Amino acid sequence: LPPGLSQWFPALEVLDVSGTGLAELGAELLALPRLHTLLAKNNRLGGPGSLPKGLGQAPLGRSLRVLNLSGNRFAEVPPALLGLRGLQSLSLGGNRLHGIPPDIQELRSLEFLYLGGNFITSIPPELANLPSLSYLVLCDNKIQSIPPQLAQLHSLRSLSLHNNLLTYLPREILNLVHLEELSLRGNPLVVRFVRDLTYNPPSLQELAGRTVKTRNVPYAPSDLPENLVRYLSLASNCPNPKCGGVYFDSCVRQIKFVDFCGKYRLPLMHYLCSPECSSPCSSASQSSTSQSESDSEDEASVAARRMQKVLLG
Amino acid sequence: EQQPVQTETWKARSLEELIRILHRIFAEDKVSVEEVQELMESYESNPEEWLQYAKFDQYRYTRNLVDSGNGKFNLMILCWGEGHGSSIHDHTDSHCFMKILQGNLKETLFEWPEKKGNGEMTKKSERVLRENQCAYINDSIGLHRVENISHTEPAVSLHLYSPPFDSCNTFDQRTGHKHKVKMTFYSQFGERTVC
Numbered sequence: 457l458p459p460g461l462s463q464w465f466p467a468l469e470v471l472d473v474s475g476t477g478l479a480e481l482g483a484e485l486l487a488l489p490r491l492h493t494l495l496a497k498n499n500r501l502g503g504p505g506s507l508p509k510g511l512g513q514a515p516l517g518r519s520l521r522v523l524n525l526s527g528n529r530f531a532e533v534p535p536a537l538l539g540l541r542g543l544q545s546l547s548l549g550g551n552r553l554h555g556i557p558p559d560i561q562e563l564r565s566l567e568f569l570y571l572g573g574n575f576i577t578s579i580p581p582e583l584a585n586l587p588s589l590s591y592l593v594l595c596d597n598k599i600q601s602i603p604p605q606l607a608q609l610h611s612l613r614s615l616s617l618h619n620n621l622l623t624y625l626p627r628e629i630l631n632l633v634h635l636e637e638l639s640l641r642g643n644p645l646v647v648r649f650v651r652d653l654t655y656n657p658p659s660l661q662e663l664a665g666r667t668v669k670t671r672n673v674p675y676a677p678s679d680l681p682e683n684l685v686r687y688l689s690l691a692s693n694c695p696n697p698k699c700g701g702v703y704f705d706s707c708v709r710q711i712k713f714v715d716f717c718g719k720y721r722l723p724l725m726h727y728l729c730s731p732e733c734s735s736p737c738s739s740a741s742q743s744s745t746s747q748s749e750s751d752s753e754d755e756a757s758v759a760a761r762r763m764q765k766v767l768l769g
Numbered sequence: 770e771q772q773p774v775q776t777e778t779w780k781a782r783s784l785e786e787l788i789r790i791l792h793r794i795f796a797e798d799k800v801s802v803e804e805v806q807e808l809m810e811s812y813e814s815n816p817e818e819w820l821q822y823a824k825f826d827q828y829r830y831t832r833n834l835v836d837s838g839n840g841k842f843n844l845m846i847l848c849w850g851e852g853h854g855s856s857i858h859d860h861t862d863s864h865c866f867m868k869i870l871q872g873n874l875k876e877t878l879f880e881w882p883e884k885k886g887n888g889e890m891t892k893k894s895e896r897v898l899r900e901n902q903c904a905y906i907n908d909s910i911g912l913h914r915v916e917n918i919s920h921t922e923p924a925v926s927l928h929l930y931s932p933p934f935d936s937c938n939t940f941d942q943r944t945g946h947k948h949k950v951k952m953t954f955y956s957q958f959g960e961r962t963v964c
Contacts, residue, residue: 497921526851527921549851549920568827572852573920591827595852596920614828616852637829639854641942 462487474498474524483508489515493522502529502551512539526550526570538562549573549593558582572596572616581605595619595639604628618642665691669702779808784818788836788844795841795931802905805866809903809929814870821959822846823925829853830917831955835927842931845954849874849924854916856939857890859908859947864931868903872917872924876904879912882945890942912940 457473461484468488472495473481479500485491486508501507506528511517520540526549533548538559545568553574560566561582568591576597583592584605590613599620607628612635619642658666668675669691677685691702781787790808794800816823822833823846830853836844849872857879867874878893893911897918898904906913917924938947954962 547851570851570920593852596918618854645943 457482457484459484461485466490469493471495479503480506481508483510486510486514486516490519491516492519494520495522495524496528497524497547498527500529501525502531506530507534507536509536511536512541516540518542521545523547533557533560535559541565544568544588546570556580556583561585564588567591567611569593579603579606584608587611590614590634592616602626602629607631610634613637615639661687666702779804779811781808781812783815784812784835787812791836791842791844791929792839795838800931802864805864805929806903806905809866809868809927810901812868812901814868814901816871819846819870819925819927822956823848824956824961825850825923826955830855832928832952833959834954834957836958837933838931840933842929843933845928845930846870847926847928848955849917849926851917851920851923854918855914857912857914857942858940859912859938860906860930861934861937862908863934864929865906866903866929867898867906867915868927869898869900870925870927871900872919872922873900874898874924874926875916875918877914877916878906878910879914879940879942881912882940882947887944890940890945914942 457478459482461468466488467490469490470493471488471491472493474495474497477500478496480503481494481496481501485494517539518541520543522545523537523540523543524545524547526547528548528551530548530551530553532553533556535557537543537546538557540563542565543563544565546563546566547568547570549570550573553571553576555576556571556579558580559582560580563586565588566586567588569586569589570591570593572593572595574597576594576599579594579599579602581603583589584603584607586609588611589609590611592609592612592614593616595616595618597620599617599622601622602617602625604626605628607626607630609632612632614637615632615635616637616639618639622640622643623645625640625645665688667673668688675685675688680688693702779790781790787808791805794804794808819835822835824831824833825848827850830847830849833846833848834843835846838844857877867876875895875897877895880891880893882890890912915926934952936949936951939950940947956962
């Protein structure tokens with residue numbers, strides 16, 4: 457960037473330096489107090505120092521709304537941009553990212569996040585802490601699983617997951633109330649029931665822990681070694697609402713299929729406390745549970761109908 | 770130079786002229802697919818002429834009606850953001866011409882699923898269409914999926930459907946099951962349609 461940029465154009469709001477071969481964006485950016493849109497796609501950015509230090513502290517940190525760095529050579533999300541608290545739209549499509557830093561959650565204003573066409577293998581649950589995220593693109597990556605926490609993205613309207621390595625989805629995905637678009641094609645989603653044969657029976661420690669929790673056996677920190685007190689605090693509730701049980705490390709992974717009028721079957725992953733515990737939550741049309749279910753099944757069918765519209769629309 | 774005997778060779782020098790010639794062609798009883806395809810390809814995309822119809826949506830591709838062809842055809846502009854794609858769909862017994870105005874679009878052709886089909890749909894072929902190229906499809910050729918596979922460039926395409934249709938079937942690639950959907954316009958004649 458030419459030195460003196462901010463002196464010539466102090467009121468600059470939109471800067472497009474796409475396709476100019478730039479290898480770094482320098483400190484000249486920091487002195488542009490009105491800049492809200494920066495487009496720098498198809499350049500040679502990605503090495504250390506591609507973005508100026510102190511990006512978050514500059515006036516830019518509050519004014520920048522749109523940042524497009526697609527088609528560059530970033531191997532990681534540049535930490536410098538995580539200070540852009542006002543950023544609403546970020547594109548790092550077509551780079552060389554291998555992961556997403558948990559600190560992505562610092563981009564509190566983010567609504568639009570495009571990460572398609574990278575080498576991302578997993579998604580940090582912290583991504584779910586972006587309260588305004590409405591458009592999330594993760595297509596054309598190497599993602600093997602979606603963390604269930606992603607269902608906490610209440611504002612999500614569009615989720616692009618096509619061309620990844622997903623074999624199933626977390627059951628919680630049905631909770632995305634505002635989801636209108638969901639792309640899943642080009643994933644090796646299982647289509648037939650796969651019985652998980654690698655259920656490891658719970659250890660004695662786990663069985664004891666379960667008993668303490670489900671029977672509400674009282675204990676004080678002075679009663680137990682510190683590591684066991686901590687262990688007991690990590691109990692997870694069995695997602696089956698009919699089962700009051702808890703589990704620690706040992707759970708059954710079970711894929712249940714939600715059937716949408718026989719036209720689209722989604723494999724959803726359930727974690728249950730034991731093979732005998734059967735969750736009614738997935739059975740939009742499965743008949744494995746009795747007819748006496750009430751709220752949980754209604755909720756499930758509403759969620760299923762909503763997802764059906766998203767998938768078939 | 771000898772002109773071809775049965776079909777004319779048109780050159781559309783602007784979008785307006787393209788539409789004028791299309792009206793003339795479709796006023797006849799018989800229309801030649803090759804003639805229309807060549808005409809569409811002859812128009813050299815000029816963004817100034819179609820920018821008013823190119824309304825993008827953040828979340829998915831848009832369909833923007835340009836001309837309703839006296840009921841004989843629909844001419845529309847589709848806007849595809851980065852990564853936007855369509856489902857696999859049919860064309861309700863109509864002719865479909867698709868010309869790239871900007872960027873590139875990948876077209877994947879599929880065989881019709883077996884009647885009792887319950888397996889992965891068969892891909893026939895795929896290609897990337899470049900600016901100003903014009904593709905043609907109808908139900909006897911097969912089904913297709915169209916996608917903007919670029920992560921950096923949006924794409925714009927010009928579509929002609931004859932006769933016009935407002936519903937089609939979408940297909941699940943993994944099972945071949947189909948589902949009828951209604952198609953809507955994001956804008957008509959340059960005006961945003963409020964649903």
